[in-house]
Amino acid sequence: xxxxxxxxxxxxxxxxxxxxxxxxAVFYAVVLVSAFMLGLPMTELISDTLRRFGMNGLLVLAMxxxxxxxxxxxxxxxxxxSCGLLAIVxxxxxGFEGFGLILFASVFATIVATIVGYLYGKLxxxxxxxxxxxxxxxxxxxxxxxxxxxxxxxxxxxxxxxLIGSGLRETIQLDSVGADGIINEFLAxxxxxxKVPTGLLLVFFAFCILIWLFFRTKxxxxxxxxxxxxxxxxxxxxxxxxxxxxxxxxxxxxxxLGIILYSQSYGYTQLYAAPLNMAFPAVxxxxxxxxxxxxxxxxxxxxxxxxxxxxxxxxxxxxxxxFAGTDLSETLRMVIQNGIILYALTQVKGGDR
Amino acid sequence: xxxxNPLLKSQYKNLLTDNxxxxxxxxxxxxxxxxxxxxxxxxFLSDLSxxxxxxxFLVLSLVIPVIAGLGLNFGIVVGAMSGQIAIAIVRYxxxxxxGGMALCFAIATPIATFFGYLTGKLFNKTxxxxxxxxxxxxxxxxxxxxxxxxxxxxxxxKVPADHPMIKTDGVGIRMSVDMGTLKxxxxxxxxxxxxxxMLIIAVISAGFLLYKRYVKKDASTIxxxxxxxxxxxxxLALLVISIISIATNNSLMTVKKVPVVTxxxxxxxxxxxxxxxxxxxxxxxxxxxxxxxxxxxxxxDVDRTRIIAVIISTVLAAWGQLIYIQNMGTLNTYGAxxxxxxxxxxSLLVGGASVSKATVGQAIVGTLLFNSMFIMSPEIGKxxxxxxxxxxxxxxxxxxxxxxxxLGMYVWNANRKSRITLDPDEAEKLVx
Numbered sequence: 001x002x003x004x005x006x007x008x009x010x011x012x013x014x015x016x017x018x019x020x021x022x023x024x025a026v027f028y029a030v031v032l033v034s035a036f037m038l039g040l041p042m043t044e045l046i047s048d049t050l051r052r053f054g055m056n057g058l059l060v061l062a063m064x065x066x067x068x069x070x071x072x073x074x075x076x077x078x079x080x081x082s083c084g085l086l087a088i089v090x091x092x093x094x095g096f097e098g099f100g101l102i103l104f105a106s107v108f109a110t111i112v113a114t115i116v117g118y119l120y121g122k123l124x125x126x127x128x129x130x131x132x133x134x135x136x137x138x139x140x141x142x143x144x145x146x147x148x149x150x151x152x153x154x155x156x157x158x159x160x161x162x163l164i165g166s167g168l169r170e171t172i173q174l175d176s177v178g179a180d181g182i183i184n185e186f187l188a189x190x191x192x193x194x195k196v197p198t199g200l201l202l203v204f205f206a207f208c209i210l211i212w213l214f215f216r217t218k219x220x221x222x223x224x225x226x227x228x229x230x231x232x233x234x235x236x237x238x239x240x241x242x243x244x245x246x247x248x249x250x251x252x253x254x255x256x257l258g259i260i261l262y263s264q265s266y267g268y269t270q271l272y273a274a275p276l277n278m279a280f281p282a283v284x285x286x287x288x289x290x291x292x293x294x295x296x297x298x299x300x301x302x303x304x305x306x307x308x309x310x311x312x313x314x315x316x317x318x319x320x321x322x323f324a325g326t327d328l329s330e331t332l333r334m335v336i337q338n339g340i341i342l343y344a345l346t347q348v349k350g351g352d353r
Numbered sequence: 354x355x356x357x358n359p360l361l362k363s364q365y366k367n368l369l370t371d372n373x374x375x376x377x378x379x380x381x382x383x384x385x386x387x388x389x390x391x392x393x394x395x396x397f398l399s400d401l402s403x404x405x406x407x408x409x410f411l412v413l414s415l416v417i418p419v420i421a422g423l424g425l426n427f428g429i430v431v432g433a434m435s436g437q438i439a440i441a442i443v444r445y446x447x448x449x450x451x452g453g454m455a456l457c458f459a460i461a462t463p464i465a466t467f468f469g470y471l472t473g474k475l476f477n478k479t480x481x482x483x484x485x486x487x488x489x490x491x492x493x494x495x496x497x498x499x500x501x502x503x504x505x506x507x508x509x510x511k512v513p514a515d516h517p518m519i520k521t522d523g524v525g526i527r528m529s530v531d532m533g534t535l536k537x538x539x540x541x542x543x544x545x546x547x548x549x550x551m552l553i554i555a556v557i558s559a560g561f562l563l564y565k566r567y568v569k570k571d572a573s574t575i576x577x578x579x580x581x582x583x584x585x586x587x588x589l590a591l592l593v594i595s596i597i598s599i600a601t602n603n604s605l606m607t608v609k610k611v612p613v614v615t616x617x618x619x620x621x622x623x624x625x626x627x628x629x630x631x632x633x634x635x636x637x638x639x640x641x642x643x644x645x646x647x648x649x650x651x652x653x654d655v656d657r658t659r660i661i662a663v664i665i666s667t668v669l670a671a672w673g674q675l676i677y678i679q680n681m682g683t684l685n686t687y688g689a690x691x692x693x694x695x696x697x698x699x700s701l702l703v704g705g706a707s708v709s710k711a712t713v714g715q716a717i718v719g720t721l722l723f724n725s726m727f728i729m730s731p732e733i734g735k736x737x738x739x740x741x742x743x744x745x746x747x748x749x750x751x752x753x754x755x756x757x758x759x760l761g762m763y764v765w766n767a768n769r770k771s772r773i774t775l776d777p778d779e780a781e782k783l784v785x
Contacts, residue, residue, distance in 0.1 A: 127764040133485040137757030144750035151743055328504055334496030338489050345486045346478040
């Protein structure tokens with residue numbers, strides 16, 4: 001009996017990890033070893049990996065609710081991101097600084113993202129069966145619409161505007177408002193030369209636990225059931241459409257909070273075209289963590305974002321060392337990121353009209 | 354009569370809602386002319402016509418996959434890359450002139466066929482998600498393309514560092530490659546003044562209309578009297594305008610000359626698309642596009658038909674990109690292909706096409722309307738808001754918005770219809 005369950009567990013672990021994850025993990029190990037052999041500063045690489053792990057974490061976590069609800073990975077992540085960016089620039093305009101700015105931006109972003117996420121969820125319910133394509137273009141459209149907003153918004157703050165003319169700058173430095181790395185630095189410490197951004201990781205893990213807990217509540221389980229087997233869920237009296245909306249509101253909020261966490265860690269808030277392609281690395285990361293277009297959990301997020309960000313943090317200096325003058329790591333990122341998304345798309349069933 | 358009237362009204366209403374996107378674009382361009390006074394019409398026509406010669410072929414390459422049920426093939430980017438690989442090879446060996454251009458076409462064809470085959474295979478595995486897959490496959494291929502041009506050329510294939518195309522350190526191809534005499538090689542064969550070309554087109558279209566009406570006695574021209582007379586009036590008006598301009602040598606005569614070969618290629622492709630649809634293969638495309646199940650039960654090899662459709666589209670896109678780049682004059686090695694997919698799809702949609710319906714006419718009209726918007730946006734931005742950049746952002750918004758809107762409306766309508774037919778009462782009503 002014990003053996004049977006052991007075997008079951010082993011199988012289920014193998015199944016939940018999946019082949020792509022193993023391939024990427026092995027590849028990451030190879031790159032790490034070669035970085036070590038090349039004598040690259042390992043402590044710096046690991047510090048960087050930790051920072052980028054936390055920085056991108058929430059954006060990847062935003063994929064979990066939407067995948068669980070059956071709408072697929074949230075390719076419209078820029079929608080949530082735009083809400084977050086709007087909250088940051090409003091916060092700066094109203095004169096907030098430091099933690100006050102982060103707090104204000106988070107609250108404001110949550111409110112905006114709830115409304116926008118509701119509308120976005122309604123939209124997805126109208127276009128069942130083609131959510132991923134529509135989501136992608138919704139994201140693109142919103143980013144280009146927001147570009148117009150950034151250009152026309154009558155904000156007065158000198159910290160965001162161009163020297164001449166109206167509109168906001170493309171990148172806004174956050175050190176001028178005392179918010180550069182403010183969460184990262186909270187309780188941060190050095191161990192063996194590795195800098196641990198404690199605050200950043202704590203926030204990320206806290207949200208992971210929140211999402212994990214949420215999917216153990218009645219609503220969370222209902223969302224999951226609706227995503228796994230819509231017909232069965234409907235027969236048991238679950239309002240699937242409502243649940244899909246709820247899941248996408250959560251996803252949009254996570255996207256909005258995610259970009260605030262990202263911006264403060266990066267030190268800059270990037271407007272205009274910067275969020276345009278931000279959904280794809282996030283989607284790729286969770287897929288690398290072993291998720292599919294219809295199944296995902298928090299573990300996938302943790303594994304995926306660590307492997308994905310770790311690989312690219314490490315491969316950049318390695319590739320530069322081995323093949324000076326080429327931008328091989330960017331090429332690698334494109335191939336892996338889009339390759340994994342394509343692989344996931346081949347696993348999606350249906351559509352045979 | 355009283356009974357007919359509401360029907361007619363709803364017909365016009367449908368006509369209006371069905372053509373919402375084209376109407377918006379026409380209005381937008383007209384507003385552009387009203388507010389931006391600094392744009393002479395002849396300048397607009399020059400700009401529009403040269404954009405048309407560049408882009409029409411690419412937009413036309415999208416028609417076949419739509420009919421075969423694959424939706425809008427953003428994967429034509431892969432074809433565009435194949436064309437650029439061919440250019441890189443030809444330019445590397447300094448093969449010049451029209452011969453070099455012909456060689457480009459010859460080299461691009463097998464490359465595009467190969468990649469089209471792979472893309473088609475992929476689409477068969479991602480059934481139902483072809484459009485997002487085609488978008489991502491473009492990004493993926495871009496990675497491989499960069500690997501090829503930035504790394505393989507130089508590190509694996511040794512090339513001389515003093516070659517004008519290669520970066521100074523001997524690895525990778527430069528950001529921009531000069532086209533040498535490949536530039537305008539198609540245009541240089543024969544160019545005629547714009548208004549003379551209009552005159553010829555007007556005569557041909559009027560002649561064709563009259564031939565259809567009175568010699569062939571085509572039913573559609575007799576039934577749809579309004580359409581026939583509108584077209585005839587249009588042709589005759591064009592005829593009169595072109596004669597007047599030629600006679601008085603007014604500002605319209607300054608419009609850029611027409612490259613006859615490029616226009617002929619575009620026309621040939623339009624003809625090819627239409628003729629292809631009349632063949633057995635074309636019928637297969639249609640039936641696969643309507644229902645893969647029914648097509649399969651009729652003995653059609655669905656997967657093979659879909660792959661052929663993608664190959665045709667990819668090869669045509671490769672040729673289209675060759676036409677585009679020889680007209681631009683320099684190959685923007687790492688950027689020329691990126692926006693091709695988006696812009697071409699947006700153009701086709703602006704012409705009134707949808708995910709499952711597209712015609713050659715829509716592609717042509719769409720290319721004209723889309724590029725009109727493209728020219729006028731910065732002008733409107735400058736005139737209304739004092740900032741040309743605003744118009745440029747607005748333009749990007751229009752591209753994505755049009756695609757998103759068209760896709761969303763299509764899926765929404767399809768879902769609504771399927772819900773109606775699933776409802777047993779409604780189904781009974783429809784049948785009974």
